[in-house]
Amino acid sequence: MTRETNRADRHAEFSLVSPQATAGAIVAEPATRPEKITADAVVLFLTEGGIGGGAAAELDRATGGLITRLAAAGEITGKRHECVPLLAAPGLEAGQLLVVGLGKREEVECGVLYRAAATAARHLAGRPRTKVVFVADGWWSARQVEQAVAGAAVGMVGQDLYRAEPRRIRFGATVWTNASPETVRTGATIADGVNLARRLVNTPPDDLYPQSFAEEAAAVAGRTGMEIEIWDEERLRRERCEAMLAVGRGSSRPPRLVILRYRGPGRDAGARSPRGDAPDLALVGKGVTFDSGGLSLKPSDSMLSMKCDMAGGAAVLAATATIAALRLPVHVVAAIGLVENMTGPAAYKLGDVITARSGTTIEVHNTDAEGRVVLADVLDVVRELQPRAIVDAATLTGACMVALGQDVAGLFSNDQPWCDTLAAAARAVGEPVWQLPMYADYDEHIKSEVADIKNVGDGRWGGAITAAKFLERFVGGIPWTHVDIAGPAFAEKSRPWTDGGATGAMVRPFVELVRGPA
Ligand code: BES
Ligand code: MN
Ligand code: ZN
Numbered sequence: 032m033t034r035e036t037n038r039a040d041r042h043a044e045f046s047l048v049s050p051q052a053t054a055g056a057i058v059a060e061p062a063t064r065p066e067k068i069t070a071d072a073v074v075l076f077l078t079e080g081g082i083g084g085g086a087a088a089e090l091d092r093a094t095g096g097l098i099t100r101l102a103a104a105g106e107i108t109g110k111r112h113e114c115v116p117l118l119a120a121p122g123l124e125a126g127q128l129l130v131v132g133l134g135k136r137e138e139v140e141c142g143v144l145y146r147a148a149a150t151a152a153r154h155l156a157g158r159p160r161t162k163v164v165f166v167a168d169g170w171w172s173a174r175q176v177e178q179a180v181a182g183a184a185v186g187m188v189g190q191d192l193y194r195a196e197p198r199r200i201r202f203g204a205t206v207w208t209n210a211s212p213e214t215v216r217t218g219a220t221i222a223d224g225v226n227l228a229r230r231l232v233n234t235p236p237d238d239l240y241p242q243s244f245a246e247e248a249a250a251v252a253g254r255t256g257m258e259i260e261i262w263d264e265e266r267l268r269r270e271r272c273e274a275m276l277a278v279g280r281g282s283s284r285p286p287r288l289v290i291l292r293y294r295g296p297g298r299d300a301g302a303r304s305p306r307g308d309a310p311d312l313a314l315v316g317k318g319v320t321f322d323s324g325g326l327s328l329k330p331s332d333s334m335l336s337m338k339c340d341m342a343g344g345a346a347v348l349a350a351t352a353t354i355a356a357l358r359l360p361v362h363v364v365a366a367i368g369l370v371e372n373m374t375g376p377a378a379y380k381l382g383d384v385i386t387a388r389s390g391t392t393i394e395v396h397n398t399d400a401e402g403r404v405v406l407a408d409v410l411d412v413v414r415e416l417q418p419r420a421i422v423d424a425a426t427l428t429g430a431c432m433v434a435l436g437q438d439v440a441g442l443f444s445n446d447q448p449w450c451d452t453l454a455a456a457a458r459a460v461g462e463p464v465w466q467l468p469m470y471a472d473y474d475e476h477i478k479s480e481v482a483d484i485k486n487v488g489d490g491r492w493g494g495a496i497t498a499a500k501f502l503e504r505f506v507g508g509i510p511w512t513h514v515d516i517a518g519p520a521f522a523e524k525s526r527p528w529t530d531g532g533a534t535g536a537m538v539r540p541f542v543e544l545v546r547g548p549a
Pocket of ligand 3 (some may be wrong): 319340399426
């Protein structure tokens with residue numbers, strides 16, 4: 032057994048984030064002559080510009096110019112997401128050579144490589160594969176290799192958690208050549224995070240509810256060495272989390288608040304830091320494990336995908352676990368508000384006035400605007416810890432999807448530099464985000480005649496912004512950015528790079544945010 036294979040086994044066995052999530056070994060191996068590679072498939076990334084030098088030229092030579100001939104005939108173009116399997120290619124021992132397109136070379140960035148590798152992996156994962164070899168190219172940066180590794184490990188995982196005959200079958204082993212073992216390890220860990228978030232979101236709501244989510248979080252915390260606190264109803268009552276409790280009252284599944292803490296190297300308790308012991312960052316997640324709309328009941332069509340309404344919480348848990356598994360030098364606190372929004376006899380009602388933990392009173396105008404009510408208390412809990420900055424992720428409004436579509440997350444902030452930092456991190460890994468305005472005029476829209484504020488804006492316009500304005504009331508002036516992931520968290524349909532369902536949106540951006548620019 033080679034040293035590399037050893038390392039591979041270690042990754043599979045000790046995947047800190049989520050052993051069930053990715054599975055299979057993911058390893059780096061030194062490049063050998065392409066004709067000698069034994070594998071079910073070899074994956075080659077090809078740009079639109081043609082073969083050039085590097086990996087493509089070598090494989091072209093090994094196959095006696097096959098790629099050149101097919102490119103000349105227009106059978107292979109290198110266009111983005113094009114997948115051309117060359118079965119039993121001459122000169123190769125491998126079962127097939129899969130050529131996947133990268134598009135124009137000058138436009139290749141982390142996000143392009145993540146998706147291209149995921150496309151190839153998703154394609155191959157349609158059948159059982161013992162070993163798949165991905166050939167990284169010499170001109171890619173370490174960050175780009177890492178994101179490609181992550182993409183491949185995400186692409187081979189589907190949403191078919193409950194099918195007797197799964198549509199995607201994970202590879203026995205994934206091998207990357209021309210990549211450093213450390214880069215591959217990091218990429219595989221990031222993929223574990225994305226796949227953990229996806230699994231949690233894809234799990235049906237009767238299996239994943241506040242308490243079972245909290246148990247999952249405890250298991251993850253145990254593996255990655257995070258501290259965890261779980262507040263049950265009694266603790267929530269003692270802590271005056273009446274907003275969270277109100278939303279949870281219509282359900283037979285009581286709410287939970289999960290608080291995770293990770294102290295990286297140099298940021299342990301009592302560390303002599305100029306910043307004292309306050310967290311560097313607080314991540315906050317909306318964890319509505321099912322959103323029926325409550326008494327303001329959703330129509331059936333809109334309710335169908337509402338198991339996804341804890342995607343913000345899943346992203347926050349998975350990103351924090353990944354940050355801990357990578358042992359990044361930060362002090363992060365993560366808080367996830369877990370409730371089920373239902374219509375039971377004790378359900379909160381329209382016209383109710385709730386006193387949130389901060390003392391702000393909220394008049395309920397629509398029980399389907401429950402996410403902001405839950406987050407009011409969660410934000411107040413982290414505000415008390417006085418972190419340097421806050422980010423929250425929430426599948427908060429359909430209005431954000433009306434504004435930006437299904438693939439772009441909305442950003443809202445009280446602090447432009449902090450918002451810019453998060454936007455840069457998201458774009459660096461290829462997740463599109465777009466900022467919406469927070470003009471003071473919108474504050475008028477959530478004023479109530481009866482209480483301090485109401486939980487929906489006047490009329491239906493600007494609904495994503497009035498929701499963000501509501502949240503802003505609870506962050507106490509700390510630099511804060513809200514990410515509305517109602518669109519990108521959950522894909523209605525499959526795409527070349529992913530099966531439909533949960534996407535793991537914002538896991539990679541949050542990890543990137545903590546790492547800082549490469
Ligand atoms: N969870 C929904 C938002 C959502 C919609 C997420 C579609 C993912 C896909 C949220 O709780 C909600 O219902 N928002 C309402 C707010 C309205 C009542 C002011 C909405 O967007 O319709
Ligand atoms: Mn709702
Ligand atoms: Zn919701």
